[in-house]
Amino acid sequence: MDQPAISDYGFLSDCRSGALVGRDGSVDWWCPDRFDAPSVFGRLLDPDAGHWRIAPLAASRVERAYRPDTLVLRTVHHTPEGSVAVTDALAAELGARSHQLGMNSPAVLLRVVEGLTGRVRMHLDFAPRPEYGLLTPYLHEQPDGGVLAACGPVQLVLRGDGQALRVDGDRVAHTFEVAAGQTVGFDLAYAPVYGAPPARLDPVTTLADTVQAWEGYREIHTYPGRYPDLVRHSATVLTGLTYTRSGAVAAALTTSLPEEIGGDRNYDYRYSWLRDFAATIRAFWVAACPHEASRLFAWVTRSIGRVGEDPVPVLFGLEGERDISEHEVQHLRGYLDSRPVRFGNDAWRQRQLDVPGEVISAVWRMRHYLGDTFDEELREMVLGLTEQVARTWQLPDHGAWEIRGAERHYLSSKVFCWTAMNRAVELAPRLGDRADPRRWAAIRDEIRASILREGWNERIGAFTGAFGSPELDASALYLPVVHFLPASDPRMRSTIEVVERELGTEDGLVRRWDSDPAGFLPCSFWLVECLAMAGERDRAEALFERVIGHANDVGLLSEQIDLATGAQLGNMPQALSHIGLVAAAWRLSDPATD
Known part of the structure; x- marks a missing residue:
């Protein structure tokens, strides 16, 4: 069983739930309702328990870092075609600052792809498997180009800026290109299947607001010691x-x-x-x-x-x-x-x-x-x-x-x-x-x-x-x-x-x-x-x-x-x-x- 090392994962949080995203661009763990809820992506514990990967088609050299004082993770892929950055975060509530983080989290996973140099071909592989992999959802293409995944107690909506996502059996497999200076945002929103529909957020705008929420949180805290x-x-x-x-x-x-x-x-x-x-x-x-x-x-x-x-x-x-x-x-x-x-x-x-x-x-x-x-x-x-x-x-x-x-x-x-x-x-x-x-x-x-x-x-x-x-x-x-x-x-x-x-x-x-x-x-x-x-x-x-x-x-x-x-x-x-x-x-x- 070929799995990333535990140290390959980065941590995302909205102070309600958390996700793990690997150096390979795959989100392999997310329990969107709260930290101890059932996962919708569980490949961390089984290759068939769900994931969402965005990465270049070509092999890449990876560099990554958190935006300072945040849990917003920026991963840069260097390929023979050029370089591209993928920035991942769990969305903060619009306008949330400081101690409001997580109080009314919208349960939305943001992934923003930014072309840095050249023109890079990217691949998206979306295979949600709710209830720790027990469920395989129906996937429905939506008029706005998004995809609705629904089964059991879960509904998920995946959308991409200007992207017409297509269902391929029990997953979405989508290829797109990003050129230098171009930005393509994706958002994946969760909601209980019998409640209100998942939130719809602009991924680029919400990502910027989420960064500000984390930065505001740390600005009010000081530490006078070493390290x-x-x-x-x-x-x-x-x-x-x-x-x-x-x-x-x-x-x-x-x-x-x-x-x-x-x-x-x-x-x-x-x-x-x-x-x-x-x-x-x-x-x-x-x-x-x-x-x-x-x-x-x-x-x-x-x-x-x-x-x-x-x-x-x-x-x-x-x-x-x-x-x-x-x-x-x-x-x-x-x-x-x-x-x-x-x-x-x-x-x-x-x-x-x-x-x-x-x-x-x-x-x-x-x-x-x-x-x-x-x-x-x-x-x-x-x-x-x-x-x-x-x-x-x-x-x-x-x-x-x-x-x-x-x-x-x-x-x-x-x-x-x-x-x-x-x-x-x-x-x-x-x-x-x-x-x-x-x-x-x-x-x-x-x-x-x-x-x-x-x-x-x-x-x-x-x-x-x-x-x-x-x-x-x-x-x-x-x-x-x-x-x-x-x-x-x-x-x-x-x-x-x-x-x-x-x-x-x-x-x-x-x-x-x-x-x-x-x-x-x-x-x-x-x-x-x-x-x-x-x-x-x-x-x-x-x-x-x-x-x-x-x-x-x-x-x-x-x-x-x-x-x-x-x-x-x-x-x-x-x-x-x-x-x-x-x-x-x-x-x-x-x-x-x-």
């Missing part, structure tokens, strides 16, 4: 993964891209993880995006609701859905035959004891912004989560890596239980009469003693992944980040050295555990932070430079890197990787500032 271009771009990617209607941030755009080619750790990441919440808040705050941070905060409070006896789910749907039960599909072959392909994610059922600590830590970070007195919902959430930790911290769980096996006493889970109690004590004056900081402090100290006693392995010379275990786990690098121990503490210094020696690689990547076959980008950025906090600024900076070298040509990071080939692996773009980049850059700017 400003990288941080601004990662903040733009995180904004692109934000479902604006609710404020939730999707962990990634895709589902089932494998952690190992041919392996079965292929999960659906199109949801919002509470574990990422505190780190996302931190990244938005660092990148001077407080509005996004506050909207994400409101989403979390509403999604969690009243905290009861049951564990708080680790993830939710983008509008706060709790039950996102997982199922495997048989009709999709998977990326490079990596099966199974999964929709939904059963990690929501797991007990993961670090989650309350992540949320309470985020509340603490935003405490000055939230005010001296919390509103009822926020106060009840923090109180409920704190008491849940007090009741359950001694239980085993599935851990930060969501292992689908027996529960254990994972170090990182216990550390975030300590974090929860530590931050709750500091937040107590804002929590009303039911706050019990003296009892919470006693529990906090008990958790700390347990971690220092059971989590440290004298023979290994490091904090290990689980109590009583000799197995290393890179999540131990997070201890200084949450101020459990300073990076200069002898035990922490030893842990950093052992993790770097045993789990690190020559090019700066860090594996999560010893048997992990790939480098995990977030852990690699955690090591950068640890080295900077330990006073090793030069080593930290050199490591940061090596890690960011694994981004693709348009600055996108997936989840992992294949150690043998250097190829990107896992779902992409991965929010946690870009969050790690922002945090590491800020740490290099000022190691003492969170």
